[in-house]
Amino acid sequence: MKTGESEKPSLAKKLSIVFDRTRWEEKALIKAARRKRIQTNLIDAKNICFDLNARYDAEAYGDVVLQRCISYFRGLHITAVLERNGLQVVNSFDTSLVCGNKLFTSLALAKAKVPTPETYVTFTPEAALDVLDKIGYPAVIKPVIGSWGRLVSPIKDRATAEAILEHREQMGSSLLQIHYIQEMVKRPPRDIRMIVMGDEVVVAIYRSAPADTWRTNVALGATTTKCPITHQLEEIALKAARAVGGGVLAVDSMESPNGPVVHEVNSTIEFRGAAAATGVDIAARIIDHLLNILKK
């Protein structure tokens, strides 16, 4: 079916979208579902109260639930309750758990032999400094949980490393006491995002960092352009998606001198930039993917 083409009326099917903030993506998904005449139930996660001894069925939550919470932990816990009640959630609890944590993602990718940047994890600033001295500068330090490039920092020398590690200690978050350290990949000032749905790479885009910056997050002003889906990229994206459990995913990779390396797989994907760069109605494709799941 062509992108954006409406299907036959399917009023019997019911879809729920669990959200906690209505971004451009949620509005696009709601519009796409309405265009396809899918009965769509919008559930604001902030108003949910689950009775853990009660049963929640498809009557209340639909035949398939699309998890769109902007808060990772909120979404993950809601998915846990819904799946325990036998409901189908996209993405699944397992996929969301792995994708929401960079360390778990790296472990899954390494197990599946997906090329990734050289990555180390330490649990004290001293051990972090030791490993940084060993791998050399520059390097990158990232929070294991977080998005939009938040607190992702380049470490150019030992003095910077000491300062960043001290800040992390003082910030009080337990998550920031896990030091996820990566080599600084020698890449052009861009990365490649591939949107995967099931066994298909739907689109690929370059995300180019704005002038004088190095992070390539669209949330930080990166520009997007269409990227050709080569056989190598497709293979890597599908392998990475399968490694984390599959679903509707955004696989982020960098062009290293030795070929593409995957550094992240996102579970609650933002696709405004990809839709603008490629002209593909990604929201409609997500709804189609959900309908295909229902048919199985």
Add this chain to the structure above:
Amino acid sequence: MVSYPTKFWKRKSFKLIVLYAFKNHKKILQVESQNRMKCRCSECDSEITIPKDAVEGEIVTCPDCGLEFELSFDKDGKCNLKIAEIVGEDWGE
């Protein structure tokens, strides 16, 4: 056989519509502005116009003080504004 002017602006019906719009433009604009909901900012009391196509959960920003609100509608369709949550460390994709 009756012949009609080929250009639409020469037709009588079009001229009547233009005349009606010209005479009643104030009334038309008033109805249009009534269709758009308005709320007040809890911080600076400025008027916030809610876009016509706004949906539940959408963020609206006060044009004067910049405070962000999350939009919701009550049973009567009246809009309510609640100060939006600030970005959490687990927010994102």
